[in-house]
Amino acid sequence: MAVNLVAPDNAHLYPVAGVRIGVTEAGVRKANRKDLTVVLIDEGAAVGGVFTRNRFCAAPVQVCREHLAAGQGIRAMVINTGNANAGTGDEGLVRARSTCIALARHLNISPQQVLPFSTGVIMEPLPADRIEAGLPAALADAADSHWLRAAEGIMTTDTIAKAFSVRAEVGGKTVTVTGISKGAGMIRPNMATMLGFMATDAAVAPALMQQLATELAEGSFNRVTVDGDTSTNDSFVVIATGQSGARPVTALDSADGQALKAAMLDVARKLAQAIVRDGEGATKFIEIRVSGGKTGEECRKVAYAIAHSPLVKTAFFASDPNLGRILAAVGYAGIDDLDQTKIDLYLDDVHVAVNGGRNPAYREEDGQRVMKQSEIVVHVGLGRGDATDTVWTCDFSHEYVTINADYRS
Amino acid sequence: MAVNLVAPDNAHLYPVAGVRIGVTEAGVRKANRKDLTVVLIDEGAAVGGVFTRNRFCAAPVQVCREHLAAGQGIRAMVINTGNANAGTGDEGLVRARSTCIALARHLNISPQQVLPFSTGVIMEPLPADRIEAGLPAALADAADSHWLRAAEGIMTTDTIAKAFSVRAEVGGKTVTVTGISKGAGMIRPNMATMLGFMATDAAVAPALMQQLATELAEGSFNRVTVDGDTSTNDSFVVIATGQSGARPVTALDSADGQALKAAMLDVARKLAQAIVRDGEGATKFIEIRVSGGKTGEECRKVAYAIAHSPLVKTAFFASDPNLGRILAAVGYAGIDDLDQTKIDLYLDDVHVAVNGGRNPAYREEDGQRVMKQSEIVVHVGLGRGDATDTVWTCDFSHEYVTINADYRS
Numbered sequence: 001m002a003v004n005l006v007a008p009d010n011a012h013l014y015p016v017a018g019v020r021i022g023v024t025e026a027g028v029r030k031a032n033r034k035d036l037t038v039v040l041i042d043e044g045a046a047v048g049g050v051f052t053r054n055r056f057c058a059a060p061v062q063v064c065r066e067h068l069a070a071g072q073g074i075r076a077m078v079i080n081t082g083n084a085n086a087g088t089g090d091e092g093l094v095r096a097r098s099t100c101i102a103l104a105r106h107l108n109i110s111p112q113q114v115l116p117f118s119t120g121v122i123m124e125p126l127p128a129d130r131i132e133a134g135l136p137a138a139l140a141d142a143a144d145s146h147w148l149r150a151a152e153g154i155m156t157t158d159t160i161a162k163a164f165s166v167r168a169e170v171g172g173k174t175v176t177v178t179g180i181s182k183g184a185g186m187i188r189p190n191m192a193t194m195l196g197f198m199a200t201d202a203a204v205a206p207a208l209m210q211q212l213a214t215e216l217a218e219g220s221f222n223r224v225t226v227d228g229d230t231s232t233n234d235s236f237v238v239i240a241t242g243q244s245g246a247r248p249v250t251a252l253d254s255a256d257g258q259a260l261k262a263a264m265l266d267v268a269r270k271l272a273q274a275i276v277r278d279g280e281g282a283t284k285f286i287e288i289r290v291s292g293g294k295t296g297e298e299c300r301k302v303a304y305a306i307a308h309s310p311l312v313k314t315a316f317f318a319s320d321p322n323l324g325r326i327l328a329a330v331g332y333a334g335i336d337d338l339d340q341t342k343i344d345l346y347l348d349d350v351h352v353a354v355n356g357g358r359n360p361a362y363r364e365e366d367g368q369r370v371m372k373q374s375e376i377v378v379h380v381g382l383g384r385g386d387a388t389d390t391v392w393t394c395d396f397s398h399e400y401v402t403i404n405a406d407y408r409s
Numbered sequence: 410m411a412v413n414l415v416a417p418d419n420a421h422l423y424p425v426a427g428v429r430i431g432v433t434e435a436g437v438r439k440a441n442r443k444d445l446t447v448v449l450i451d452e453g454a455a456v457g458g459v460f461t462r463n464r465f466c467a468a469p470v471q472v473c474r475e476h477l478a479a480g481q482g483i484r485a486m487v488i489n490t491g492n493a494n495a496g497t498g499d500e501g502l503v504r505a506r507s508t509c510i511a512l513a514r515h516l517n518i519s520p521q522q523v524l525p526f527s528t529g530v531i532m533e534p535l536p537a538d539r540i541e542a543g544l545p546a547a548l549a550d551a552a553d554s555h556w557l558r559a560a561e562g563i564m565t566t567d568t569i570a571k572a573f574s575v576r577a578e579v580g581g582k583t584v585t586v587t588g589i590s591k592g593a594g595m596i597r598p599n600m601a602t603m604l605g606f607m608a609t610d611a612a613v614a615p616a617l618m619q620q621l622a623t624e625l626a627e628g629s630f631n632r633v634t635v636d637g638d639t640s641t642n643d644s645f646v647v648i649a650t651g652q653s654g655a656r657p658v659t660a661l662d663s664a665d666g667q668a669l670k671a672a673m674l675d676v677a678r679k680l681a682q683a684i685v686r687d688g689e690g691a692t693k694f695i696e697i698r699v700s701g702g703k704t705g706e707e708c709r710k711v712a713y714a715i716a717h718s719p720l721v722k723t724a725f726f727a728s729d730p731n732l733g734r735i736l737a738a739v740g741y742a743g744i745d746d747l748d749q750t751k752i753d754l755y756l757d758d759v760h761v762a763v764n765g766g767r768n769p770a771y772r773e774e775d776g777q778r779v780m781k782q783s784e785i786v787v788h789v790g791l792g793r794g795d796a797t798d799t800v801w802t803c804d805f806s807h808e809y810v811t812i813n814a815d816y817r818s
Contacts, residue, residue, distance in 0.1 A: 055747035056741075087767065088767075089766030089767075121733075122736070227719045229737065314809075317810070317814050327641075336464070357497055357500075398810050405724070405729070
């Protein structure tokens with residue numbers, strides 16, 4: 001049961017000129033499932049990608065990195081669910097490359113112009129033959145209006161498809177930004193996990209795309225956590241087709257660059273937050289703001305210590321204003337010279353702790369009122385400087401254990 | 410329901426000459442509970458202590474550090490349950506000192522010769538008056554045979570008291586080592602948490618005690634985790650009374666030092682493992698051995714990444730050999746130059762993964778057999794060097810969520 005997240009409405013998902021999407025049922029793991037998606041990108045688009053930092057990365061992630069580095073211009077993506085092609089050794093690399101070769105043949109391009117993505121069961125051989133056999137049907141389905149189909153096609157155990165669009169004025173034209181994502185826990189029982197794809201018809205200098213993808217990920221997917229586990233397959237790809245006719249963005253800190261980045265960050269953040277809202281067993285959506293740090297990095301450490309504490313997360317599930325747990329997490333976050341007497345803690349507008357101790361004016365019923373909400377802001381002041389950071393997470397419920405303790409089915 | 414942990418038998422808990430213990434009901438939080446323990450230490454004993462690294466440390470932890478640093482010779486400890494005196498600001502410090510002053514008056518010693526310990530609810534004022542009123546009864550109860558009473562007296566939500574004794578030949582005599590501990594999660598719903606106390610009648614040069622305490626903690630309490638949360642109150646104290654008549658240990662790497670340390674580590678490790686066995690909701694006891702690292706530290710990082718992963722822990726609860734989760738945790742443990750093709754994984758004697766992929770000879774039913782055991786050894790080989798490390802943890806069950814989501818009662 002996702003937290004305040006509704007299914008996307010196709011009428012509000014705008015096509016992006018230069019991108020077509022086709023989806024089919026390839027029978028990767030089970031029959032009668034949309035499990036194969038191809039994304040076709042017109043020549044001249046610029047593409048950047050950000051991938052898992054997990055050293056145990058999946059074969060398709062390794063191939064994506066190689067193909068982006070080859071610099072031939074990405075023209076297509078092939079995405080399967082049902083099998084993650086992770087923990088599959090050299091044979092996994094061979095199979096990931098094989099799907100790229102097959103799609104490249106259909107499109108008369110180089111295999112290095114194809115990016116592969118897989119999500120699903122870990123440590124099982126990828127049925128590349130079934131994926132390759134499904135390509136003609138996926139290609140026949142290709143249309144620029146298929147973003148919602150793609151959002152559904154990349155779902156594994158997500159309960160709701162995740163897709164968002166915005167339009168913005170950039171470079172003298174109205175440009176479109178549309179994106180989709182999937183993921184529910186950082187690793188589902190046997191699913192490997194987060195995927196995000198975004199496209200815009202704005203024009204961006206190719207040299208900027210990697211930086212743009214990194215900055216967008218930093219402000220969105222790298223600020224959410226369900227359970228602190230980092231998947232072997234996490235991938236986020238950004239495409240700029242340039243077909244809006246807007247003048248090209250040649251610097252991210254230009255007015256055009258800022259306008260585009262703001263629009264794209266809006267979509268990226270909604271996509272990332274949707275993963276938390278659909279988090280395994282989530283009943284609450286929690287924003288953790290940390291201010292008053294010496295650096296953004298130390299704020300982030302504190303925010304993640306809170307967001308990852310099973311004790312804090314179970315207290316949110318129970319609507320229990322057991323706020324010593326939050327203070328304890330602040331204390332072990334790893335700031336060696338933290339002065340506990342400078343710490344402030346707020347739950348929404350309720351000032352819970354001041355100078356590291358209980359606020360004399362704090363009343364338990366006020367904390368209780370906020371804890372019962374489905375959306376909660378936790379604000380910690382460190383009293384050390386001017387830096388801030390924010391992460392988003394969910395609570396930790398019986399349902400999380402049920403989902404993750406279920407024998408793989 | 411603790412995992413393979415039985416209640417201590419008083420007949421096998423040996424007194425330590427020079428240490429007497431008294432326990433009483435002081436009504437700190439609830440009536441009719443043994444909640445106040447005093448430990449009386451003869452003059453001439455050497456004492457060392459290790460305390461939480463949480464920057465949000467409790468008032469008694471701060472006072473312990475001061476009093477140990479004062480170097481006057483520790484002669485007594487005062488330990489209460491029911492209230493952690495954490496998150497209590499300056500007033501908390503005043504009250505912790507007040508209990509030391511009161512006990513010092515009874516014993517005609519300096520307050521700096523008293524160490525205070527508190528465990529229980531966070532962010533509530535310590536009822537120092539009730540503790541002080543209970544001191545005469547606790548002192549009247551003092552006897553060298555009261556280790557089991559003390560183990561019971563420091564319990565909060567532990568389901569079983571934790572106490573162990575060994576005897577060993579050190580310095581030409583048989584010496585005794587006896588210890589107690591408490592703790593069930595790193596922080597119970599509102600409990601702040603781990604306490605460990607050990608005493609020996611071996612003689613140890615006072616200058617060595619801090620190092621001895623640190624090394625013992627490193628090999629025991631710093632190698633266990635229930636949920637990754639670090640309490641505000643964690644304290645571990647080691648006492649050497651010297652009353653066995655054994656010649657003093659003057660270097661930890663001498664033969665006598667090694668013999669004593671081995672005996673003490675045996676007790677410390679049992680005490681630490683008992684906390685995991687009694688971990689919140691634990692149904693399994695898991696040893697995680699990591700070998701083949703370049704350094705012990707990187708082995709420890711990998712072991713803790715596995716031990717803290719909610720996905721790994723729920724898989725153990727489910728007896729599901731979902732071993733991709735363990736490989737994923739190895740991958741995100743923070744070794745930047747990890748080569749996934751060198752990774753081996755064993756469950757007990759079952760070789761699950763080789764060269765970073767599934768072992769062709771691995772059969773799911775073998776993994777399943779091991780996962781059903783109540784005691785499981787996970788062994789990860791990193792293939793990078795000769796260093797090793799081991800941590801101990803438990804699984805993650807519905808009961809954990811139930812315990813921690815319960816409204817404070």
